[in-house]
Amino acid sequence: MSRILKITPIFVLSVFAILFLMACPEKQLDKKAQHLNVLFIAVDDLRPELSFYGANQIQSPHLDKLAGQSLVFNRAYCNVPVCGASRATLLTGARPTRSRYLDFNTLKDEDNPDVLSLPMIFKNNGYTTISNGKVYHHAKDDSLAWDEIWQPAGKYIYATEEYRKIRANTYRGMPMENADVPDSAYQDGKLALKAINDLRKLKDGNKPFFLALGFYKPHLPFTAPRKYWDKYKREEISLPENYQQPETTPRKAYHNYGELRNYETIPKEGHLEDGLAKELIHGYYACVSYIDSQIGLVLEELDQLGLAENTIVVLWGDHGWNLGDHMLWCKHANFNSSLQVPMTIKVPGKTKGQRTDYITETIDIYPSLCELTGIEKPDHLEGESVIPLIENGKREKDYAVSKFFDGVTLIKGSLFYTEWTNDEGEPYERMLFDHKTDPLELYNLAEKEVYRSRVNELSIELKEKWGKDFF
DSSP states (O other), X not given: OOOOOOOOHHHHHHHHHHHHHHHOHHHHHHHHHTTOEEEEEEETTOOSOSGGGTOTTSOOHHHHXXXXXXXXXXXXXXXXXXXXXXXXXXXXXXXXXXXXXXXTTOOHHHHSTTSOOHHHHHHHTTOEEEEEESSSSSTXXXXXXXXXXXXXXXXXXXXXXXXXXXXXXXXXXXXXXXXXXXXXXXXXXXXXXXXXXXXXXXXXXXXXXEEEEEEOTTSSSEEEEHHHHTTSOGGGOOOOTTOXXXXXXXXXXXXXXXXXXXXXXXXXXXXXXXXHHHHHHHHHHHHHHHHHHHHHHHHHHHHHTTOGGGEEEEEEESSOOEESGGGOEESOSSSHHHHEEOEEEEOTTTOSSOEEEEEEEGGGHHHHHHHHHTOXXXXXXXXXXXXXXXXXXXXXXXXXXXXXXXXXXXEETTEEEEEEEOTTSOEEEEEEEETTTOTTOOOOOTTOGGGHHHHHHHHHHHHHHHOTTOO
């Protein structure tokens, strides 16, 4: 005897529900994506001189581990090589212009007040947003975008009372400190502990989170616990291969590294003595290893809490930093050493140590995070998502444009083309390096007759790629 299927209202609703879900797989993915958390890690003055980039002189085991779980960008570049402006471009997704996003004093709310920032769009989409440390250059910039803003007290810049007194009586204080103290004696140790505490609270929350951590080191002064200095031997540290300033390079490309000269014991003019130069490099290395350990603590806690499987982790440096490259120190230049940054994105279930040589910019992060979390991208974004590089290893865009005051650089293929222009957009200095034959940027090709037509082409392309707000 055959059974008669009983049709009830509940049965009908169930069938329609199943058919709807089967017909809308993208909707399911979007809903799931919206529950992904974001751990957003910014590191001040971090150049891609790290083990996972092949620089074995620096010990960074925790960042190496993160890279092994992420998509690593071998050719990522900041849009402005100065902290305030670089952070503003990334967090708004908008390029700098001749009058916008110029220097460390950049304020998002003054330079581009109507733009919806990255933290604000996450907040508007139901996320808990927390800013710890140096995310924007100014702590309270874009304050409405954050549910909480936290910074460690200023006294943690130096660990010893002696150095704190020196700083109190001078403009900047000492450029380095090598003290036998615990990690938490400095700002970034405090920051790591705060982040761990945040993760424990957020785990029990009923909302996804956007947790931003802005680590201060390896920014000057180079202050890190002694155990990190002890990882390196001064006698094994070398000056960079391009520790020179060729005459073919425009004088405009160089600067007096005033940021460093504001510190005690640093001469006010002239090149640094080799001993001091190597001591500074030593201090920088120590600070990178110190930061590596702090980030490791946070990532370990993320994993132990069971949050790693549902959290996107973004790591980026706000710009490069010259460690004697071109006999320069600090950033503020259009050389590769000022523009190239470390950048990785870890996406649960999608990344596992892949690498890409596609050229990317830090303004590409904003649209990428929107796409990964199912948030609709705002119309003002000028970067492009890197998700195609995660999905299939390719994307159409393969260039970057960076700017420092009058100097604008187009990075395309192996070519680094820079021109300094006046207010009418007319170039008054040019610089062209081919990294295929000159990775150290020692031979400026811009004024050679054989490259004249190529330079003219690059000049036109630079303006096209920069966009409508170039002038």
